[in-house]
Amino acid sequence: VGSPDDERGQVVKAFVRLAGGHRAGDDLARELKDHVKGTLAFYKYPRRIEFVDAFPLTSTGKINRKELRHREHMALDKAPGPRGPAPVEQRQ
Numbered sequence: 001v002g003s004p005d006d007e008r009g010q011v012v013k014a015f016v017r018l019a020g021g022h023r024a025g026d027d028l029a030r031e032l033k034d035h036v037k038g039t040l041a042f043y044k045y046p047r048r049i050e051f052v053d054a055f056p057l058t059s060t061g062k063i064n065r066k067e068l069r070h071r072e073h074m075a076l077d078k079a080p081g082p083r084g085p086a087p088v089e090q091r092q
Contacts, residue, residue: 001013001068002069003072005047012044013048013072015049024051028051
């Protein structure tokens with residue numbers, strides 16, 4: 001999903017559910033990013049990765065991306081620091 005970013009406006013964020021025997025961590029996130037960089041275009045690879053225990057599902061059993069986007073924006077609202085684009089200076 002798209003994740004708001006001060007520098008780029010928005011970046012790709014991946015939500016990853018781990019299979020048994022794997023542990024979440026920076027090393028695994030880096031390994032996943034490197035793998036995806038080799039298979040997708042540069043602008044498509046996830047800049048952020050969040051490991052989750054389960055995905056929210058729709059009534060038809062599909063991953064509810066709308067809920068993931070909502071979670072991402074709610075997390076941003078709770079985060080300290082600047083939000084949204086930097087103010088534009090007005091010229092006189």
